[in-house]
Amino acid sequence: MSGDTVITAREMGLVGCRRCTQVWPADTARCGRCGAALVSRDRLSLQRVWAWWLVGFGCYIPANLYPMLSTRTLFTVQEDTIIGGAIELATHGAPFVALVILFASVVIPLGKFFAIAYLAISVQRRSTASYHQRHLLYEVVEYIGRWSMIDIFVVAILSSLVQLNTLAAINPGAASLFFALSVIFTMLSAQSFDSRMIWDVQSRQKETEGAHG
Amino acid sequence: MDAARLLEPRTDLIVCPTCDAVYTLDRPEAGQKAVCGRCHVDLIAPRRKAGLQIIAISLAVLVLVIAATIFPFLTIRAGGRQNSVSILDAALAFSDGPLVLLALSTAALIVFIPLLRVLLALYVLIPVVLDRMPAPGSKLAFRMSEALRPWSMAEIFAIGCAVALIKITDLADVTFGPAFWMFSILVVLVVAQDSFMCRWTVWKSLEGLRK
Numbered sequence: 450m451s452g453d454t455v456i457t458a459r460e461m462g463l464v465g466c467r468r469c470t471q472v473w474p475a476d477t478a479r480c481g482r483c484g485a486a487l488v489s490r491d492r493l494s495l496q497r498v499w500a501w502w503l504v505g506f507g508c509y510i511p512a513n514l515y516p517m518l519s520t521r522t523l524f525t526v527q528e529d530t531i532i533g534g535a536i537e538l539a540t541h542g543a544p545f546v547a548l549v550i551l552f553a554s555v556v557i558p559l560g561k562f563f564a565i566a567y568l569a570i571s572v573q574r575r576s577t578a579s580y581h582q583r584h585l586l587y588e589v590v591e592y593i594g595r596w597s598m599i600d601i602f603v604v605a606i607l608s609s610l611v612q613l614n615t616l617a618a619i620n621p622g623a624a625s626l627f628f629a630l631s632v633i634f635t636m637l638s639a640q641s642f643d644s645r646m647i648w649d650v651q652s653r654q655k656e657t658e659g660a661h662g
Numbered sequence: 663m664d665a666a667r668l669l670e671p672r673t674d675l676i677v678c679p680t681c682d683a684v685y686t687l688d689r690p691e692a693g694q695k696a697v698c699g700r701c702h703v704d705l706i707a708p709r710r711k712a713g714l715q716i717i718a719i720s721l722a723v724l725v726l727v728i729a730a731t732i733f734p735f736l737t738i739r740a741g742g743r744q745n746s747v748s749i750l751d752a753a754l755a756f757s758d759g760p761l762v763l764l765a766l767s768t769a770a771l772i773v774f775i776p777l778l779r780v781l782l783a784l785y786v787l788i789p790v791v792l793d794r795m796p797a798p799g800s801k802l803a804f805r806m807s808e809a810l811r812p813w814s815m816a817e818i819f820a821i822g823c824a825v826a827l828i829k830i831t832d833l834a835d836v837t838f839g840p841a842f843w844m845f846s847i848l849v850v851l852v853v854a855q856d857s858f859m860c861r862w863t864v865w866k867s868l869e870g871l872r873k
Contacts, residue, residue: 455700457682465677469865472672584701602822609755613743645682
């Protein structure tokens with residue numbers, strides 16, 4: 450089927466279950482097959498998106514200010530923030546790993562904040578920017594969100610493994626908690642977004658075109 | 663109550679859950695896929711003998727999760743000292759003060775949620791594959807399993823291991839324990855289990871059940 454001939458459930462006076470795809474009359478409250486609550490368009494979802502987005506962003510700031518790891522060797526104690534640790538790695542001959550870390554804990558989180566904000570604003574303003582590209586952006590954000598947890602797992606592995614009494618010890622810093630919270634809140638923000646709203650403008654355009662033609 | 667009045671579903675149609683496009687329901691053959699023409703999301707993707715395969719994989723995952731949690735995972739040696747950790751040790755590394763919360767959620771994300779999802783999948787699928795009545799509460803169980811899907815992070819932990827290893831190979835000598843290999847297989851199986859499962863087919867087979 451081509452994209453132009455698509456009819457939505459809303460136009461047909463129906464509502465589709467987002468969990469099991471069963472189709473019901475528009476005023477059904479709960480899916481009889483899987484028990485999920487049915488809403489044709491979740492307008493309130495944008496408020497949830499923004500609420501989680503703000504808390505997530507709020508947690509991301511201290512995550513970058515506090516140290517992520519504190520490394521104690523024989524004579525020194527060193528505390529590294531996320532960016533500081535990456536710079537340290539880059540200058541000590543592991544530029545590739547530094548890049549991976551910078552990408553996973555700076556580029557991806559910031560990109561996610563921008564992407565979710567852009568999607569939410571574009572829906573609020575009924576933007577007609579490419580539906581396919583925005584849908585792709587939504588899918589990428591949904592998929593990639595979980596992967597930011599890598600950094601937390603690295604800290605967990607390092608700080609449990611490197612406990613060599615006097616010789617060397619690595620311990621997690623306060624930033625790890627904030628970073629984990631930030632990842633979790635951004636995931637919740639992306640999950641709250643009702644992707645069907647991206648396509649609504651297309652349906653409405655089609656209606657007006659039909660009326661004029 | 664008005665809201666409780668029974669409404670009939672349109673069983674001849676299917677709606678794309680991500681873009682709301684409506685199609686007439688046409689069940690694809692095993693091995694074929696029904697894909698939304700507008701946003702290209704898979705709607706139905708049945709596989710031959712998927713149920714049996716998923717059950718077999720789930721059982722393997724069950725054994726591996728338990729074993730991989732108990733056995734030593736990584737061992738580090740430097741300057742005559744050595745330290746072995748299991749996956750649970752790694753998860754519980756955040757153990758002082760407010761970081762306890764983080765320790766508990768890490769343990770949940772890499773061990774308990776994957777384990778719970780496997781148990782739920784077995785509970786739902788075994789009766790269905792054996793052509794019995796679905797077990798009571800199957801719908802709730804499958805709903806939970808689906809809701810937990812993004813929070814099951816075993817494969818992300820595996821990549822985290824790789825990064826951590828690169829970071830410390832200069833510092834110390836690291837050897838892999840038996841649990842490391844079990845966990846590697848586990849990750850492949852967990853990913854396979856998710857991609858074999860056709861959600862639509864499972865919901866369809868739970869249709870007759872009341873709850």
